[in-house]
Amino acid sequence: MGAVGTQSPVVGAASQLKTTQAKRPFTKDFKSLFAMLMINLFSLRPDLQGKARYSFTSQEAIIRLQKLQFSRNASVPGSTSNTITTTTYSMSELFATQMWEWYAEARFVEQLTAGGYFTSAKSTWQLTRKGIRVLSRFVLSNGVNEEAVTELLQHERYMLPLVILERDDKTDKIxxxxxxxxLIFRRFAGARPNTKDVSNKVSAASTDSNILAGIPVTVTPRSPPANSLYQFNGHACLDWILDNCMVTSEQEALAIANLFLRHGLISAEQEKEDFELGTLSGFSARTSAIYRITDRGLDSTIWELSPRQSMDTSRGTHSREAxxxxxxxxxxxxxxALRLVFREFLDxxxxxxxxxxxxxxxxxxxxxASIKSAPEAQMETVIASVHSLYNAFLVDNAVSEVNLGSRLRKDLQASVCDLFQTPDEKATLLRATLDLFLAAQxxxxxxxxSDCVPLFLQQQGNDRLYMDRSVQRGITLQAH
Structure with missing residues (x-):
């Protein structure tokens, strides 16, 4: 049987996206557009082999960005029918070029060929593991099934973890x-001092370093070991944050480095005559700028030499259990802070x-809630999202399948099926389907x-963090 019907294409423009004060799209849209771009590029390049298979030029990327299409192929529960919704984003060549430069700055992509103008046809690029993470999350959340993309995501090189930063929904600020x-600094420091012999002139991006290794440091031994000096340069610090944290600009990476300074986790070890700070003051991202991890910073790490390891982590357990x-x-x-650690735990x-x-x-x-009284065209956007949710999380053997009771799963299946097959009652059926999704949520x-929280709080440090955050937010934990 053919498709029940192809929904009318959803057309949007880059100018309609919610933007930050810096006029960049909010991070979620910024990452979604990037993933759509990669899916578009790879689906058109099935003939490439070897190292070049997942490479592309700036020119190709910019051309695709100007008219970016993403199709959702949603299967209809209980039948062989399906429907396709295609969303198209259009943008000017100037804005597409700007977006491509932002993606490079965010370290979603890296240049393969030396030389050549940034946007030239000869400038060849590939995804970084950070870009792969963005693509992977989009694929899992939207039920994308492109052979070339699936093959790429199976490459073990891209399985290393990243620091996923929590943002304010209204401002998109970290x-x-x-x-x-x-917590970010603890990951920056790593599980133990990273004393590998890495030249100060080598970018952290070129080492493909494991996030658990932390920032490469040079050590000046002292007795006891907790008094040793651990130093690094400003350029390596900025590179590490850009490569290993989900920041989308150098400005955000500099802001995090400045937070390390402001909270006394690091301090400047070497003064410089020419102290160029870029857009922010306090931190210099230069190779000649030397910083050290302070005593407060050492206390924040999980290194064995840290005095924090010997502290009592059972304080307040009785009240928390209530x-x-x-x-x-x-x-x-x-x-x-807790959500950041909990997300990593689940991952x-x-x-x-x-x-x-x-x-x-x-x-x-x-x-x-924002469009339920709007015209039918806007309702189609919600219906497309419902189809996407169903195919990504609820169909049998989905990559991101969640565990629901059989009765609720069957009710959702029937409701989504009715939504496809009874167009005259679309608004009523959509409300009923959304009620079932709330039940699933x-x-x-x-x-x-019941299953994750107890295990999460049993892990070393998480229980203490939970209690500390409760105290900081002025919450008194009492028995019920």
């Missing part, structure tokens, strides 16, 4: 409180799809609360 900064797991999860999801346990599904449903419901929330 959360910058002390605790979140210390909370229900659901209350704990609500608190974790409402706190940027390591290979069940991050639960949290992703929870937030994807939340976003669809917010979109529906509640079910996944309960699953995370």
């Amino acid at each position: 959360f910058t409180d002390r605790t979140t900064t210390e 909370q229900s797991n659901s209350d704990k999860l609500l608190f974790i999801l409402g706190d940027p 390591l346990r290979q069940c991050e799809e639960n949290l992703t599904f929870y937030y994807e449903v939340k976003e669809v419901m917010e979109t529906w 509640d079910s996944i929330f309960g699953l995370m609360a």
Whole structure:
């Protein structure tokens, strides 16, 4: 059987995207457009082999960005029919070129060929592991099934973790409180001092370093070991943040480095006559700028030499136990620092799809609330999102399949099927389907609360972090 019908294409312009004060698209849209670009490029290049298979030129990327298309092929539950929704984003050549430069600055891509003008036809590029992470998350959340893309995502080179930064939904700014900064710094320092012999002149991007290794440091031994000096240069620091954190600009990377300074985690070790600071003051991203990890910074690491390792981590356990797991999860999801660590925990346990599904449903419901009295054309956007959610998370054997009870799964299947096959009652059926997705969201929330939260809080350091954040936010934990 052919498709039930091809929905009318959804057409948008780059100017309609929500933008930051710097006139860049919000991070979620910025990453989604990048993933769509890569899917477009790779689906058109099936003949390439070897190292060049996943490479492309600036010219190709900029041309594709000017009219970017993304098609969702949504299967209809209980039948062999499907429907296709195609979204097209258009932008001027000037803006497409600007977007491509931003993607390079964000380290989503890296140049393969030396020389040649940045946007020339001879300038050849490939994805970095950071760009692969962006593509992977988009593919998993949207049920994309492109052979070339699937093959690329299976490459072990790209499986190394990244620091996924939590952002304010309204401003897109990275959360910058002390605790979140210390968590980022802990990953910056690594599991142990990274004393590999790395030249100060070598960019961190060229070493393809493991995030767990941390920033390369030179050590001046002292006795006891906790008094040793650990030094690095400003250029390597900026490179590490750009390569290993989900920042989207050098300005954001510089802001994080400045937070390290402001919170006393690092300090300038060498004064420079020419102290060029770029757009921000305080931190110099130069090879000649030498910094050291301070005593406060050492206390924030998980290195064995850190005095923090001997501290009592059981403080406050009795009062915390009085909370229900659901209350704990609500608190974790409402706190940027805890949410960052919880997301990493789920990723390591290979069940991050639960949290992703929870937030994807939340976003669809917010979109529906803003347009439910709008014309039918806008309703199609929500319906397309519903189809995408169903195919990415709920169909049998989906890569990101979440665990729902059989009754709720069958009800969702029937409701999505009715939404396809009864166009005259689309608005009523959409409301009913969204109610079922809310029920599914509640079910996944309960699953995370009962199965994941206890294990998360049993991990070393997480229990203490939970208690510290409770105290900082002025919450008194009492027995029910």
